[in-house]
Structures are given as structure tokens and as C-alpha cells.
Amino acid sequence: MTSAKPTLEIRDLHVAVEGKPILKGLSLAVNKGEIHALMGPNGSGKSTLANALMGNPKYEITGGSIHLNGVDVLELSADERGRKGLFLAFQYPTAIPGVSVANFLRMALTARRKEMGMEKPLPPKEFRALVKEKMALLRMDDSFAGRYINDGFSGGEKKRAEILQMAVLQPEIAVLDETDSGLDIDALRIVSEGVNALSGPNLGVLLITHYQRILNYIKPQFVHVLVDGRIVKSGGPELAHELEAQGYDWVREIQAA
Amino acid sequence: MNEPQQTLDIREGYKEKFGFHDDIAPVFKSRRGLDKSVVEEISAMKGEPAWMRDFRLKALEQFEKKPLPNWGGNVGEIDFQNIFYYLKPTEEQTKNWDEVPADIKRTFDRLGIPEAEQKFLSGVGAQYDSETVYHKIKQDLADKGVIFLDTGSALEQHPDLFRQYFGTIIPPSDNKFAALNSAVWSGGSFIYVPKGVKVDMPLQAYFRINAQNMGQFERTLIIVDEGAWVHYVEGCTAPIYASDSLHSAVVEIIVKKGARCRYTTIQNWSNNVFNLVTKRAAAYQDATMEWVDANLGSKLTMKYPSVYLMEPGAHAEILSIAFAGKGQHQDAGGKAVHGAPNTTSSVVSKSISKDGGRAGYRGLIKVAKGAKGCKSTVRCDALLLDEHSRSDTYPYMEIEEDQVSIGHEATVSKIGDEQLFYLMSRGIPEAEAAAMIVSGFIEPITKELPMEYAVEMNRLIQLQMEGSVG
Ligand SMILES: Nc1ncnc2c1ncn2[C@@H]1O[C@H](COP(=O)(O)OP(=O)(O)OP(=O)(O)O)[C@@H](O)[C@H]1O
Numbered sequence: 165m166t167s168a169k170p171t172l173e174i175r176d177l178h179v180a181v182e183g184k185p186i187l188k189g190l191s192l193a194v195n196k197g198e199i200h201a202l203m204g205p206n207g208s209g210k211s212t213l214a215n216a217l218m219g220n221p222k223y224e225i226t227g228g229s230i231h232l233n234g235v236d237v238l239e240l241s242a243d244e245r246g247r248k249g250l251f252l253a254f255q256y257p258t259a260i261p262g263v264s265v266a267n268f269l270r271m272a273l274t275a276r277r278k279e280m281g282m283e284k285p286l287p288p289k290e291f292r293a294l295v296k297e298k299m300a301l302l303r304m305d306d307s308f309a310g311r312y313i314n315d316g317f318s319g320g321e322k323k324r325a326e327i328l329q330m331a332v333l334q335p336e337i338a339v340l341d342e343t344d345s346g347l348d349i350d351a352l353r354i355v356s357e358g359v360n361a362l363s364g365p366n367l368g369v370l371l372i373t374h375y376q377r378i379l380n381y382i383k384p385q386f387v388h389v390l391v392d393g394r395i396v397k398s399g400g401p402e403l404a405h406e407l408e409a410q411g412y413d414w415v416r417e418i419q420a421a
Numbered sequence: 422m423n424e425p426q427q428t429l430d431i432r433e434g435y436k437e438k439f440g441f442h443d444d445i446a447p448v449f450k451s452r453r454g455l456d457k458s459v460v461e462e463i464s465a466m467k468g469e470p471a472w473m474r475d476f477r478l479k480a481l482e483q484f485e486k487k488p489l490p491n492w493g494g495n496v497g498e499i500d501f502q503n504i505f506y507y508l509k510p511t512e513e514q515t516k517n518w519d520e521v522p523a524d525i526k527r528t529f530d531r532l533g534i535p536e537a538e539q540k541f542l543s544g545v546g547a548q549y550d551s552e553t554v555y556h557k558i559k560q561d562l563a564d565k566g567v568i569f570l571d572t573g574s575a576l577e578q579h580p581d582l583f584r585q586y587f588g589t590i591i592p593p594s595d596n597k598f599a600a601l602n603s604a605v606w607s608g609g610s611f612i613y614v615p616k617g618v619k620v621d622m623p624l625q626a627y628f629r630i631n632a633q634n635m636g637q638f639e640r641t642l643i644i645v646d647e648g649a650w651v652h653y654v655e656g657c658t659a660p661i662y663a664s665d666s667l668h669s670a671v672v673e674i675i676v677k678k679g680a681r682c683r684y685t686t687i688q689n690w691s692n693n694v695f696n697l698v699t700k701r702a703a704a705y706q707d708a709t710m711e712w713v714d715a716n717l718g719s720k721l722t723m724k725y726p727s728v729y730l731m732e733p734g735a736h737a738e739i740l741s742i743a744f745a746g747k748g749q750h751q752d753a754g755g756k757a758v759h760g761a762p763n764t765t766s767s768v769v770s771k772s773i774s775k776d777g778g779r780a781g782y783r784g785l786i787k788v789a790k791g792a793k794g795c796k797s798t799v800r801c802d803a804l805l806l807d808e809h810s811r812s813d814t815y816p817y818m819e820i821e822e823d824q825v826s827i828g829h830e831a832t833v834s835k836i837g838d839e840q841l842f843y844l845m846s847r848g849i850p851e852a853e854a855a856a857m858i859v860s861g862f863i864e865p866i867t868k869e870l871p872m873e874y875a876v877e878m879n880r881l882i883q884l885q886m887e888g889s890v891g
């Protein structure tokens with residue numbers, strides 16, 4: 165195996181939403197085993213990046229490339245990307261009334277396993293045990309599995325449910341879009357510990373956040389700052405502290421200089 | 422050899438699973454078209470008593486006199502003289518699957534009927550074109566006095582009980598199609614559940630149209646005596662032909678004091694069937710009548726199962742699903758008539774339309790003067806899968822009493838891009854994701870079904886969705 169190619173490689177990405185350019189030449193590489201934090205002001209394009217990565221058809225790629233393990237992701241539909249191990253924990257997860265979390269997880273896992281060469285779905289007993297284990301990791305009540313996806317979930321429950329899906333599907337690259345917002349102090353710790361438990365040499369994480377707080381739990385090796393559709397600064401964990409102390413005007417000034 | 426021309430635009434999966442036909446040589450087939458002599462011939466074939474022959478002939482007169490309904494769907498297309506009104510597929514009805522002719526048995530095997538009977542049913546009837554080819558009830562229920570027969574056999578074996586109730590809930594004069602059914606009826610189920618007997622597993626009938634240009638006119642009569650309980654399930658399918666078939670049933674139900682009846686339909690006709698069915702129940706003191714009515718397939722369905730709440734404490738539950746695909750029109754709904762004080766009704770309708778199909782809810786809540794303290798809630802939700810499809814809601818109310826509580830809620834939604842993207846991002850292919858959303862939409866109804874039928878419903882929804890997206 166060559167270590168030359170990054171797991172996820174984004175090059176000079178340009179994305180427009182409803183004809184309006186949002187990302188204007190973004191490059192980023194995330195490897196398995198790495199944790200990257202992406203910070204930036206409201207409206208700078210963080211969720212746009214997340215959606216474009218995942219293949220949301222509303223987001224039009226106007227230039228650049230995305231590769232996952234050397235495969236051209238832009239050729240793939242959202243479901244193919246999901247099966248290949250890309251995962252997005254949504255900033256605003258959608259409710260699907262009438263479809264239970266367990267049912268959904270079973271379908272999704274079966275699809276993902278198939279992609280990984282496992283033709284047969286996990287036997288029901290093992291599946292239930294797996295979900296139970298992951299729910300315990302995230303301190304979720306067992307009854308959760310029977311509820312309808314995000315239907316009537318509190319803000320914090322939605323975020324937890326996103327991480328539960330990640331835990332079950334075991335992606336290679338996970339983009340967590342403001343998973344920390346809306347979580348109370350205890351939940352933030354539990355969810356962070358959950359993410360930490362899942363991370364390791366087989367998982368790369370791109371953590372989108374506004375706050376230093378989550379970075380006290382989940383330690384990124386790299387921090388990037390996105391302003392107006394471009395990464396204007398990258399650095400180590402200390403960058404997050406500087407941002408917290410000085411605000412985005414500080415990087416805007418650096419950029420202007 | 423005589424392969425019928427198949428319409429190409431419809432559900433691929435249906436063709437394979439249900440849309441096949443058998444080349445059988447019927448024992449008897451009436452000539453095309455309808456007149457007095459055809460009706461007399463049917464009656465004679467069946468060796469019926471004179472009163473039934475007269476009933477049929479009077480009904481025929483009413484059919485001929487009555488105008489076609491000018492609302493609902495386009496029934497003007499039906500060519501009544503091009504239809505075969507009676508086809509007898511076998512000489513004898515049997516209680517043993519092994520005695521059913523091989524071709525016909527193969528059909529029911531493919532549809533999974535004998536297997537279901539083994540697993541979770543109290544009794545099964547299987548009708549093939551005009552006649553029932555198989556009928557059986559579990560011995561312990563028969564010992565308790567439960568009668569489950571095809572309707573013709575019930576007329577023979579229980580003439581008094583039969584005549585006491587037959588045609589009392591839906592007289593031939595009710596509407597043109599009830600009159601037609603009354604004139605040419607054949608097959609259907611007759612159920613009598615004696616006082617206090619609870620039939621815990623469902624009784625099921627399966628209706629299969631096989632011949633081309635066939636008319637199927639089964640007639641079902643269910644009497645649930647005081648404090649008794651029954652769940653009856655019917656399923657229906659037909660081959661895909663280029664020309665139309667007609668299915669026009671009449672279902673009459675009497676639910677006596679404190680009794681409970683649930684009638685579940687999972688209709689899955691091919692797209693060349695006109696399905697015009699009259700279903701009505703009378704519920705007496707503290708009785709409960711539940712219609713669970715799932716309408717998939719057919720060219721046009723007009724069906725509004727109704728409950729007449731005759732005495733205080735009676736309750737009606739109507740759950741309706743209508744799914745219209747390309748070239749289909751589902752005009753479904755329900756009716757609750759509150760004829761006594763303190764009666765309650767609840768209607769939930771879920772309609773889905775896709776590929777230019779048209780599905781809707783047409784319902785009536787009626788409260789008679791003096792029926793104080795009645796409660797009724799109606800909820801109808803429509804889901805549109807694309808821009809070319811159509812949903813209609815016609816909620817009629819005739820409330821003649823002030824001291825009542827009536828609630829009505831209606832929503833129309835489109836399948837959300839957000840929802841599709843969310844499911845797909847987890848690796849679920851688009852068609853499956855769409856099917857999941859639709860299954861979720863009707864879940865408030867499918868969760869009421871026994872597990873086996875809920876699974877079947879979701880499988881059928883999946884089939885409907887196949888090849889539709891993208
Ligand atoms: N689906 C959409 N429809 C219309 N405009 C959109 C859509 N998605 C993003 N935009 C626009 O693109 C710009 C970037 O939005 P994006 O959601 O990527 O920002 P963000 O960095 O995630 O902000 P926040 O920190 O507030 O979550 C904004 O001006 C937003 O209004």
C-alpha cells in the first residue's frame with residue numbers, strides 16, 4: 165500500500181448554490197487516522213463543503229476535484245459515496261416520519277457491508293447487539309431504536325443520533341458539521357468521547373465547529389480556517405486558541421496583508 | 422400461445438410476480454355481454470332457489486335503469502357488452518389443495534396462499550374468476566359454530582340465515598354497480614361468527630381474475646353476532662392484459678352488540694382493472710367496525726367503505742391507503758353515518774401519487790339530528806412523488822346535530838429532496854430511499870396490520886416504486 169495518496173483529497177474545489185459561488189478554490193487532504201478541525205464565520209461555506217463532499221445535488225461543482233482513496237467522487241451519487249465510506253453528520257438532520265432508527269440503520273448497514281464485499285446482511289441478533297452496544301457508548305436509551313428518524317427529537321438527540329449512525333456504519337472519512345452545537349455540557353462530553361472511541365487508524369475526521377470547547381475533548385492535529393470560500397490559514401491546535409481569543413477579523417487581516 | 426398483448430408502461434415487477442396468467446379451459450363460460458338470459462343462465466348454473474333468481478332479475482332492471490355516476494372517475498369507458506360475466510373454472514370446490522387443478526394451484530402457490538394458510542390463518546377461501554376453487558376453515562372454529570363458506574354454498578347450506586341478512590345492508594337499488602353485482606354475483610365469502618366466539622387469527626380470501634375481459638362480482642356477507650370477534654382479510658390480483666376487466670363486489674357486514682369486526686383489504690390489481698366496489702357495515706350497540714383498505718393498482722378504483730353507526734356506543738374506524746401510479750386513478754375514502762347518540766368514528770386516509778397518477782380521498786361524515794355526543798375525526802394526508810401527479814380531497818360533512826365534536830385535518834406534501842438526500846447519504850439507493858419514505862408515510866396504517874400483511878404492504882410499495890425514480 166502506498167501512503168502517497170491521501171484518503172480524502174479535495175483540490176481547488178469551486179461550488180455554487182443556486183448560481184451563487186460559495187466555495188472558491190478550496191484544497192484539503194484528510195488521511196485516515198487524522199483529525200482536522202474546520203472553523204470559520206457563519207456563511208463562509210463550511211456546510212457547503214460538507215454537502216458538496218456528500219453529493220447533495222443542490223450544490224453544483226463548478227471546478228476542482230474530490231477523490232476518496234483515489235476514486236473520483238464527483239462521478240458518484242450520494243448513496244455510492246455513503247457506501248464507499250464517506251459520512252456526513254448533518255448540521256440540521258432531517259426527520260423521516262414512520263421510519264424507525266433501527267430499520268434505517270439495518271438498511272444502511274446492509275448497503276455498506278455489500279460494498280465491502282459482505283453479501284449477507286448481519287444476522288438480526290448480531291445487528292441488535294451492535295446497535296445496543298453503540299447506543300450504550302453514546303448513553304442512549306434502548307427505546308431510541310424504535311423511534312422514527314429525527315422525528316420529534318430534541319436538538320441534542322438529533323446530534324447523538326448522527327453519531328450513532330456513524331458508529332454503526334464505520335465510515336473511513338467522517339465530516340461532523342457542528343455536531344457540538346445544541347449539546348448540553350454532559351452531552352458534549354459523551355458525544356466527544358463517542359467520537360474519540362471511534363477514531364483511530366481507520367477513520368479520518370473533519371470536524372466543523374465554531375467553538376474551542378469541543379476541541380478540549382477531541383484533539384485535532386490540524387486546524388483550518390475557512391473565510392469566504394477559501395482556506396485562509398492552516399495550523400496546529402494552537403490556531404483554535406488564537407481564533408477563540410482574537411476572532412475572525414484577525415485572520416481576515418492576515419489574509420488582506 | 423395465446424399470449425395476450427401486454428401493456429408496457431407499467432410496473433415491471435408486477436408483471437413477473439402477479440401479472441402472469443394461466444391458459445385454463447373453463448368448465449363453463451357465459452357469452453360476452455349482459456342481458457336477462459345471461460342472468461337466468463348464471464342462476465340456473467348455480468341451481469338457485471326462485472327467490473334469488475327473481476332478486477337477480479329485478480337487480481338487472483335496476484342496473485339498466487340507473488345512470489352511471491358522473492363523479493369520481495371515468496366509468497364511461499367501461500364497455501359492459503364486451504365483458505364475460507360468469508366463468509366457472511372448475512367442476513368442484515375443494516377443501517384440499519391437492520385437488521385444485523394443477524394450473525390453478527400453481528397460481529395460488531406463486532401468490533403464497535397455501536403457505537400463509539399453514540402459518541397464520543384461521544381459514545382460507547380462494548376464488549378464481551367467478552367461482553371459489555378452495556375453501557377451508559380450521560376444525561376447532563367450525564366446531565364452535567363459525568361458518569366460513571363461499572357465498573353460493575352458504576345460500577345452499579344455510580338458507581334461512583342467509584336470506585335474513587342478504588341484501589339488507591346494500592339493496593340493489595343503492596347504486597348502479599351494486600345493482601350489477603346483485604344481478605350477476607358469484608363467489609365471495611359468507612361468515613357467521615356465533616355469540617361470544619373470538620376468531621383470533623384472520624380468515625382470508627384471495628380473489629384472482631385470470632381470464633381476459635372478465636368481470637368478477639363476488640358478494641360477501643359477514644355477520645358477527647353479539648360479543649364475537651373476527652378479522653377478515655382479502656387480497657386480489659390479476660394478469661396484465663391490454664383490454665379491461667371489471668371487478669365490482671358488494672360487501673355487507675352486520676356487527677351486533679359488543680362485537681368487533683375488522684375487514685382488511687390489500688388490493689393489488691393490474692392496471693387494466695376497473696374496481697368499483699360497494700362496502701358497508703352496520704354497527705350496533707358498543708360494536709366496533711374497522712375497515713383497513715389498501716388500494717394499489719387498478720385503472721380506476723372507486724371505493725368508500727362505510728359504517729352505519731346504528732346504536733349508542735358504536736365505533737367506526739376507517740383506515741385507507743391509496744397509491745396511484747401512471748395511468749391510475751384511485752378515488753378512495755370512507756363514510757361514517759352517525760345514526761345514534763354517543764357514537765364515534767375515526768378516518769385516516771393516506772394517498773400517494775406518482776408518475777402522473779391521481780389519488781385522493783372522498784369521504785362523508787354524517788350526523789343525524791338527535792345523535793348527540795358523537796365524535797368524529799378525519800385525517801387525510803397526501804404525498805406527491807413528482808410534479809405531474811395529482812391528489813384530490815373531498816371531505817363532505819352533513820352535520821344535523823349541534824352537540825357533537827368533529828375534527829378534520831388535511832395535509833399535502835411532496836417527497837422531500839432533503840429526506841431523499843439524507844437517506845441516500847447513508848448508502849441507501851434512491852429507489853429504496855423513496856420507498857422507505859413512502860412506507861414511513863403509511864406507517865400509521867401498516868402498524869395496525871398483522872406483521873405478515875405489514876411486510877407484504879411494504880413489499881408492494883417497493884414494487885410500485887421500482888423503476889420509478891431517476
Ligand atoms: N441550500 C442552499 N440554498 C441557498 N443558499 C445556500 C444553501 N446552502 C448554502 N447557501 C448559502 O451559501 C452560503 C454558505 O452557507 P454555508 O451553510 O455553507 O455556511 P456555513 O459556513 O456552514 O455557516 P454556519 O456557520 O452558519 O453553519 C450562505 O450564504 C448560504 O446562505
Ligand SMILES: [Mg+2]
Binds near residue numbers: 211212255342
Ligand atoms: Mg453550517
